[in-house]
Amino acid sequence: MTSRPQLLLPAAFITSLGNNIQLLGAALLLVRAQGSMLDVGWLFIAVAVPQAVLSPYFGRLADRFDRRRLWVLCDVFSAAAALALPIGLAVGASQQSLVYATNFALAVLAAQFTPASAALIRERVPTAQLRRFNAHYEIALQSGMLLSAGVGGVALQYFGPMPLFTFNAVTFVLSGVLVYFVGKGRLNATAAVVEGGTVLVRRLPLVPLAVLFGQGLVVVTVFNALLPVLLVGEWQRGPAVLGVVDALGGAGFLLAAAAYRRSAMRFGDLRLAIGGFLICSALLALQPLFGVPALMGFVLLGAFLFGQSRIATRSLLMTSVDASRVGHAFGIANGYGLAATVLVMLIAAVVTGHSDTRYGFATLAVISLLSAATAAATIARRTAPDQSTDVTVLI
Template sequence: MSIIPEISLRAEERRLAWRLLSGTFAYTFGNGIAVIAAALIMSQTTGDPGSIGVLFIMVSLPQALLSFVAGRMADHYSPQRICLVANLISASGGGGLLLLAVFGELTPYPLYFFSFLLSACTAMIFPATNALIRHCVREEQLPRFSSRFEIAIQAGSLISVAIGGAAMDHFSPASVFLVSAIAYFISGLLIGSLRYRSPTSAETDADVQQVLNHYRPAGALLLYATGNVIITVTNTLMVILVVQYFSASATSLGIADALAGVGVIVSSLLYTRIHKQFPLVVIIAGGYLLCAICIFLQPRFGLSHYFVLFPLGTLFYGFARIGCRQLIYSVCRREATGRFFGYANAAGLALSVPATLAVSWLVRHHDVMMGYTATGLFIISGMVVALYILLFKRRC
């Protein structure tokens, strides 16, 4: 007699999961188009690595400042409503950029302002979405869903940069920002109207405490934060390397970023199998180490070699990134998920600001190879420190 309600419950969980994935894809797509368009406009109008670095700092800074508060809000208020409001504000920001493009007013300072606004909305959406995942997905399904979630993120990023780079070459910036605004609106509708009942879970306080006996939460947060730094710094370096150092077009930039998305998608498809073969910490450490090696090698050859090394690096990064998300799920209870991801995002983006400034300074006063070398060394040193904190046993 209980089979039909159980089947109905599982069908409802699948529907919620696919709406979460679709909304995440739409948001990442819209955000990726806006960011790549702003970076290309900044590169074309100023040609200054420092200006591009400041732009990505404007993307990082509000997330560092607001993620702590946003995480607590996601745990205390309706996370789907937070996503709805933030997406509608983002859609309005995309509309503002569209109007500036139409009237020819896309100068650096308006780009800084709207990048800051869109990033502030991302700071609200990120912990809220992760809190929704814990409410809509069973604990035993989290590893598989985490890989699908990463596919949704990277597919949105892949398609956005491919379309964004080509559109900036062949169409007007206004058309790019129009598509971005529409994507934000669709994401808000998909996630903002979710209705759920938290699934029953095998997770208990004893289960979480057993994990905490082996791992310190601060180490898990710092490992995740290291991934945020990689994203921000390599986005800055990629624009400089492809457009200025290799003297390639915006389409080449889009191709490179699209290939990077393919690398992470492949890692997401393989993650469940890798997760069964290796411990979580080994996956994270190995992924970051191999990613750092690829980053070190990327500027030392031509553009064609970069098209191979960049997605290879993101393949290894993807393993580490999904592993870090799963590690955070393991060290926190469901009702604290938004808070933990808010802490992780804030820490990562707070570290991204000085790291981006330092790398931009190295590129400006030395060369782009020095910037890539410093980035690789930072990843390895950050990973070692985070692993030490993660595995360090408290003394009684």
């Protein structure tokens, strides 16, 4: 059967759409039940902790077993877990416990899905096409997230959360069907590496690349937590302004995905990844200082740079390890990123609680700057003595 890796793109889009609508609906249920911000925080912990703990181990499983089958199985069990929430609510189960339990189950499955999906992409997409595919994959993910805010918000207002949870289950089923029809074909790893191209990328050490990739999760999550506190809590702006800022961030990501391939050809993935993260760290500190119009500009520019850095890091992580170990690499990176996110979120919350969001953003900026600088220094130190490191070919 011929492999059809392009079907992974719509599968990623609808999964991203459904997952973000699920979290939006779950948070709303907790708030409507007179829950506090602590209840919503526990929801985040229920989603983050199992992935942080299990991702490295599940990454090894993704390298041992059929990755396409693992993706499909994750979708099947995720559909069942997502459907358990509206069914449980319909029969009168405890709302709060049910929300936590179903989202915990989905998080466990996501811990397997993340490394399995990355490994399947590396397995099915020729190395020469990875840059283009990763850019399209990021567009699919970000489009799903961006659309979920609008579609989810309108649907929640007019139909309530129950249909949304059912919709999420349907998206998992559709994703599983698409991945099944990708087919059983598999690339020859060696042929994929030497397939024609002009740009050489050295194989880089795994740990600093995992730190860079994980730092992307930290920045996005903590920034999204600080932003509503700044706009709604401190600047007294309405939800509409928050929505516009979120939309600009999404637009910046989409522009980044469109521009990434050309930028990577000019600067190289490593410079693009590290340089983008360093500049974004400086922009984070400026976000709350000059009012709403400046914030909008900073968010658009930051998302444009950050998005390209994110895709570049993803490409480096995929090509700097053997194709048989990609699942393990992404498992480590995802686990580190989520564990670091919990820690940095707590630090930023404490700092902001004792001051204001200016210091929260500054704290995030300093941590992000230190992470990117440490990763860059580690890569430079480990690769400088040996300039004959293995290379992979990308276009």
